[in-house]
Amino acid sequence: MKRARVIYNPTSGRELFKKHLPEVLVRLEKAGYETSCHATTCHGDATEAARVAVERKYDLVIAAGGDGTINEVVNGLGEQDYRPVLGIIPVGTTNDFARALGLPRDDILACVDVITEGVPMPVDIGRANDQYFVNIAGGGKITELSYEVPSKLKTVLGQLAYYLKGIEMLPSIRPTNVTIEYDGKVFEGEIMLFLVSLTNSVGGFEKLAPDSCLNDGMFDMIILKKANIADFIRIATMALRGEHIKDPSVIYTKANRVKVHTNEKMQLNLDGEYGGLLPGEFVNLYRHIDVMVTEQRKQKEMDKCQ
Numbered sequence: 001m002k003r004a005r006v007i008y009n010p011t012s013g014r015e016l017f018k019k020h021l022p023e024v025l026v027r028l029e030k031a032g033y034e035t036s037c038h039a040t041t042c043h044g045d046a047t048e049a050a051r052v053a054v055e056r057k058y059d060l061v062i063a064a065g066g067d068g069t070i071n072e073v074v075n076g077l078g079e080q081d082y083r084p085v086l087g088i089i090p091v092g093t094t095n096d097f098a099r100a101l102g103l104p105r106d107d108i109l110a111c112v113d114v115i116t117e118g119v120p121m122p123v124d125i126g127r128a129n130d131q132y133f134v135n136i137a138g139g140g141k142i143t144e145l146s147y148e149v150p151s152k153l154k155t156v157l158g159q160l161a162y163y164l165k166g167i168e169m170l171p172s173i174r175p176t177n178v179t180i181e182y183d184g185k186v187f188e189g190e191i192m193l194f195l196v197s198l199t200n201s202v203g204g205f206e207k208l209a210p211d212s213c214l215n216d217g218m219f220d221m222i223i224l225k226k227a228n229i230a231d232f233i234r235i236a237t238m239a240l241r242g243e244h245i246k247d248p249s250v251i252y253t254k255a256n257r258v259k260v261h262t263n264e265k266m267q268l269n270l271d272g273e274y275g276g277l278l279p280g281e282f283v284n285l286y287r288h289i290d291v292m293v294t295e296q297r298k299q300k301e302m303d304k305c306q
């Protein structure tokens with residue numbers, strides 16, 4: 001019999017998952033999985049729980065939470081020789097990774113159906129120094145926004161909490177002097193932010209990296225060069241429509257390996273969580289993890305990456 005482990009964060013998003021847990025377990029059992037679950041208790045706990053699931057050779061690990069929880073689970077799978085298939089139940093605030101995979105929104109049981117009736121699709125993941133990410137790595141003052149929003153505020157306000165915090169942070173955004181080496185090329189200069197992205201869906205912006213592909217072995221890298229606040233807001237607005245990539249202050253390119261150095265203090269953001277200080281080396285791990293999606297979605301993604 002196949003075995004599934006559900007790792008869920010009871011504090012994610014609007015804290016609704018626990019109520020649905022009995023139905024989730026029944027559906028998984030009906031689909032032939034002997035299922036058990038683990039509720040995370042603190043930061044880092046989902047990584048440890050995923051490591052245990054690897055050791056115990058579970059067939060399927062389901063991450064139920066926001067992007068932070070999915071990131072932690074993937075960090076537990078890391079570069080282990082045996083990696084269970086990953087299922088996602090998005091119950092966070094932003095759910096960028098789930099959006100990139102085309103998973104049903106606000107419907108926990110429909111996501112369970114994708115896991116039990118769908119197909120595994122190989123996706124690239126990123127390694128940043130000795131940590132992993134599924135969606136995005138980045139640096140620059142504004143990226144700190146994603147973990148400065150208090151959890152309680154997200155529970156009450158959802159996505160709006162990020163926008164409010166963003167406006168509050170605008171005046172404190174400063175450029176940083178960096179050197180970025182990518183696939184044999186070098187950029188040197190002052191930047192507002194850099195992003196190394198695996199999916200097209202970041203911070204709720206669905207067109208931030210419009211050419212990204214989930215399993216081509218390449219990151220989409222975005223560098224926003226030094227800009228004043230007015231230009232910054234203008235470019236952020238363009239980013240909602242995916243038009244920022246044409247702006248002369250933006251560099252948008254594909255790369256498999258990226259190194260970022262700076263003499264200043266710059267924080268690293270991994271999937272919306274604090275990931276330590278730069279320097280950083282980012283490596284794309286080609287089709288490293290299998291994640292459950294619908295058959296149509298897999299077809300679409302595989303066609304795109306031909």
Ligand SMILES: Nc1ncnc2c1ncn2[C@@H]1O[C@H](COP(=O)(O)OP(=O)(O)OP(=O)(O)O)[C@@H](O)[C@H]1O
Nearest residue numbers: 012013040041043065066067068069092093094095
């Ligand atoms: N029991 C717990 N109490 C407090 N924090 C927890 C607990 N379990 C996990 N966490 C932490 O909660 C953080 C945020 O979780 P998660 O990303 O799942 O939800 P979210 O913040 O609502 O959604 P999003 O990341 O989509 O905005 C993670 O960094 C995780 O380590």
